[in-house]
Amino acid sequence: MNSRGEQxxxxxxxxxxxxxxxxxxxxxxxxxxxxxxxxASFGSFDGLHFxxxxxxxxxxxFGSYLKSSVFVAVVVVxxxxxxxxxxxxxxxxxxxxxxxxxxxxxLLGLMVPMEAIIVPLYYDFRDVGITNxxxxxxxxxxxxxxxxxxxxxxxxxxxxxQSLVEAARIDGASSWFTLWRVLxxxxxxxxxxMTVLLFMWTWNEFLLALVMVSDEGLRTAPLGLSFFQGxxxxxxxxxxxxxxxxxxxxxxxxxxxxxxxIRGMLSGAVxx
Amino acid sequence: xxxxxFSDVGxxxxxxxxxxxxxxxxxADGEFxxxxxxxxxxxxxxxxxxxxxxxxxxxxxxxxxRVVNKIAPRExxxxxxxxxxxxxxxxxxxxxxxxxxxxxxxxxxxxxxxVAEAARVLDLEPYLQRRPGQLSGGQAQRxxxxxxxxxxxxxxxxxxxxxxxxxxxxxxxxxxxxRLQQEVRTTTVYVTxxxxxxxxxxxxxxxxxxxxxxxxxxxxQLYEQPxxxxxxxxxxSPAMSFVEARAELDAPLxxxxxxxxxxxxxxxxxxxxxxxxxxxxxxVEALGRETFIGxxxxxxxxxxxxxxxxxxxxGEEIEFGLVESGLRYFDxxxxxxxx
Numbered sequence: 055m056n057s058r059g060e061q062x063x064x065x066x067x068x069x070x071x072x073x074x075x076x077x078x079x080x081x082x083x084x085x086x087x088x089x090x091x092x093x094a095s096f097g098s099f100d101g102l103h104f105x106x107x108x109x110x111x112x113x114x115x116f117g118s119y120l121k122s123s124v125f126v127a128v129v130v131v132x133x134x135x136x137x138x139x140x141x142x143x144x145x146x147x148x149x150x151x152x153x154x155x156x157x158x159x160x161l162l163g164l165m166v167p168m169e170a171i172i173v174p175l176y177y178d179f180r181d182v183g184i185t186n187x188x189x190x191x192x193x194x195x196x197x198x199x200x201x202x203x204x205x206x207x208x209x210x211x212x213x214x215x216q217s218l219v220e221a222a223r224i225d226g227a228s229s230w231f232t233l234w235r236v237l238x239x240x241x242x243x244x245x246x247x248m249t250v251l252l253f254m255w256t257w258n259e260f261l262l263a264l265v266m267v268s269d270e271g272l273r274t275a276p277l278g279l280s281f282f283q284g285x286x287x288x289x290x291x292x293x294x295x296x297x298x299x300x301x302x303x304x305x306x307x308x309x310x311x312x313x314x315x316i317r318g319m320l321s322g323a324v325x326x
Numbered sequence: 327x328x329x330x331x332f333s334d335v336g337x338x339x340x341x342x343x344x345x346x347x348x349x350x351x352x353x354a355d356g357e358f359x360x361x362x363x364x365x366x367x368x369x370x371x372x373x374x375x376x377x378x379x380x381x382x383x384x385x386x387x388x389x390x391x392r393v394v395n396k397i398a399p400r401e402x403x404x405x406x407x408x409x410x411x412x413x414x415x416x417x418x419x420x421x422x423x424x425x426x427x428x429x430x431x432x433x434x435x436x437x438x439x440x441v442a443e444a445a446r447v448l449d450l451e452p453y454l455q456r457r458p459g460q461l462s463g464g465q466a467q468r469x470x471x472x473x474x475x476x477x478x479x480x481x482x483x484x485x486x487x488x489x490x491x492x493x494x495x496x497x498x499x500x501x502x503x504x505r506l507q508q509e510v511r512t513t514t515v516y517v518t519x520x521x522x523x524x525x526x527x528x529x530x531x532x533x534x535x536x537x538x539x540x541x542x543x544x545x546x547q548l549y550e551q552p553x554x555x556x557x558x559x560x561x562x563s564p565a566m567s568f569v570e571a572r573a574e575l576d577a578p579l580x581x582x583x584x585x586x587x588x589x590x591x592x593x594x595x596x597x598x599x600x601x602x603x604x605x606x607x608x609x610v611e612a613l614g615r616e617t618f619i620g621x622x623x624x625x626x627x628x629x630x631x632x633x634x635x636x637x638x639x640x641g642e643e644i645e646f647g648l649v650e651s652g653l654r655y656f657d658x659x660x661x662x663x664x665x
Contacts, residue, residue, distance in 0.1 A: 215410060215412065217408040217409070217410055217411075217412035218412045218414070220377075220379050220399075220406070220408070220412070221406065221408060221412035221414075221473075222414075222425075223378075223379070223398075223399045223400060224377060224378075224379075224399045224400060224402075224404065224405065224406050224426075225400070225405075225425050225426035225429055225473070225477075226400040226426055226429030226430050227400070227425075227429055231429075236414060239416040240415065240416065
């Protein structure tokens with residue numbers, strides 16, 4: 055049992071860190087609501103000017119960019135999710151030749167940053183003619199997402215009791231059936247956590263979208279933010295409003311899935 | 327139903343660890359065979375090879391006439407009960423029981439009938455709609471048994487199915503499994519490290535140690551005529567004591583062999599016994615109806631059996647004798663039984 059003093063200290067420390075985490079977010083929201091004609095300064099509050107969001111929406115072309123973002127993110131998360139579950143299952147529960155070497159290749163995808171491969175990737179994609187298409191955005195992100203997803207799902211499948219898989223095998227279930235019908239229902243927290251993380255990373259990808267596509271109809275939401283830089287550097291409130299618009303879908307997804315997300319993070323932490 | 331034949335079966339993990347060595351064992355159709363041994367004896371590995379969950383390094387395993395070395399677990403027509411039950415947590419008890427039948431495309435009404443029958447036999451009817459998480463250990467255990475039972479397979483495999491139950495429930499379920507097996511007469515291979523389970527359940531028992539089959543026989547054979555010192559010491563509780571007759575021991579025992587003495591063959595001194603021997607009481611286990619007294623004779627410890635609740639103190643001198651007909655003799659080098 056903690057003493058009262060310890061408990062107070064715990065709350066103070068947690069409170070301070072919560073503030074450190076929350077203040078920038080509150081700052082962005084307040085800035086987004088500032089009077090656009092007044093001299094904007096970060097985090098100060100001078101009333102609720104919701105018109106900023108409409109202006110930012112129009113200037114940042116978010117109507118079209120968000121559509122692209124949703125399309126790319128949904129396709130990437132769907133494919134990467136399915137592939138990750140399958141490869142995580144294979145690495146976690148099957149035994150095959152070259153298993154470890156192959157797994158390290160997957161991990162490489164987790165470790166090499168996009169900045170390191172973007173230039174050769176651009177030339178490769180240009181050769182096969184898929185720059186300036188959705189493929190150019192989707193394929194590399196599926197690849198990098200599967201690297202993390204495999205790592206994540208493998209940790210989950212390794213934690214599954216071996217006897218459950220063996221019981222299913224003896225009961226007559228194929229590997230395919232065991233994965234999708236026996237194990238996947240148990241993997242729900244892990245899968246949902248992976249979904250949120252992959253969605254967030256795909257949604258926020260800036261560099262790939264900047265390099266691979268130039269067509270207005272293909273651009274994703276983070277690129278919209280660049281409209282407020284340089285040309286409108288002084289217009290801090292519009293930049294903040296744009297940032298809020300871009301961040302909102304991820305926040306909404308997180309709020310919907312947060313209960314499972316936290317459980318998934320915890321199980322991943324213990325088993326991983 | 328079918329018998330099971332292990333022919334010179336070996337299993338090597340990696341390049342060095344030999345878990346099972348040249349195991350040859352015939353299990354008759356309808357027999358309840360218990361594989362018993364300490365941990366690391368290879369009993370579970372042998373069972374898993376029979377289940378198809380481990381590959382076989384050398385030799386062959388046949389279920390009935392069919393060699394199953396290369397046959398997938400689901401095609402071996404076996405059912406297995408696991409130590410941790412391995413129930414599917416997301417499904418109801420009914421679905422857990424029905425799963426194996428559904429995978430085998432058994433008609434729906436037949437599934438309902440067989441599940442209902444198993445639930446009746448195992449007293450699971452009130453729990454059919456519950457999930458495994460809502461069951462007690464004993465109930466979960468019965469579901470695991472039921473899952474094997476409904477399949478009506480050629481062979482039941484059981485891997486220490488009682489080890490997660492408390493002592494009372496274990497004794498109860500022991501009897502239940504035995505009764506069920508005698509009812510359905512399905513060939514059963516049962517793995518345990520508990521010799522009491524082995525002695526009370528098995529038609530025959532195979533004792534394994536370090537991957538080697540030490541002896542196979544009925545419980546009575548193993549108890550009365552152990553093939554070697556390991557079996558003699560492993561079967562029976564409290565265990566058999568071993569004495570080497572030496573000059574300083576001052577005992578009228580056969581020389582040149584190791585003498586095995588079961589507790590019931592060492593009694594407080596009276597005429598007609600072999601002895602007397604004298605020693606110091608090292609421990610007293612008074613169980614009410616009987617008392618086991620650990621006695622140190624020189625550097626050897628024997629367990630002496632006394633009826634009723636004996637009142638002895640640790641450190642006390644005690645005089646006892648041996649029932650000559652009950653003594654067993656073993657070669658001091660090889661450990662093999664000698665006449």
